Amino acid sequence: MNIRKITGDKKEYIDLLLLADEQESMIDKYLERGEMFALDDSGVKAECVITKEADGIYELKNIAVMPDCQRKGYGKSLIEFLFSHYTDCNTMFVGTGDCPYALIFYQKCGFTESHRIKNFFTDNYDHPMFEDGKQLVDMVYLKREQNHAEKNPSIDI
Known part of the structure; x- marks a missing residue:
């Protein structure tokens, strides 16, 4: 397994990106300012x-695993990689x-x-969004805080 940063044409991965965010105009809002990694x-x-x-x-902003590869640890591996790659990350939101x-x-x-944004999906997407048969309305924000002492046990707190 290898995780690499994508520095070329990020749109090459649009089919995979669309699995997690099904409206391309919404992806366009973050794709170029974000960093992309592929597993x-x-x-x-x-x-x-x-x-x-x-x-x-x-x-x-986006994490997607090929449908036939889901539930095999790939998504979790990407998240753990991000925390090790961004050593200055104190808080990650999704x-x-x-x-x-x-x-x-x-x-x-x-x-x-962490918090919710009311009506995010109904206000920002040009069509109703459904997941598992349920219409998405509010955006649920979650956060993970990184305890840097855990990464470097020599730090005395």
Whole structure:
């Protein structure tokens, strides 16, 4: 398994990006300002786009795993890679729909609910969005805070 930064044409991965965010105009709002990483395991299995929002604060804008590769640890591996890659990351946010599958995945990756943006999906998308048969309305933001002492046990607190 290899994770590499994509520095070329990020739109080459649009089909994978659209799995996690099905409206291309919304992807366009963050794609160029974000950094993209692809997880390759005998072919690209997953990707993510992350943006730096402020000092020590990052937002995971898009993470997608090929449908036939889901539930095999690829998404979690990408998230763990991001925390090791961005050593200055104190807090990572991720926004998702209010659906159990996504919320459980992020909770298993160490995220907790932070806040919600009411009517995000109905106000920002040009068509109704559905996941697991449920219409998405509010954006659920989750966060994971990094304890830098855990990464460097020689720090005395």
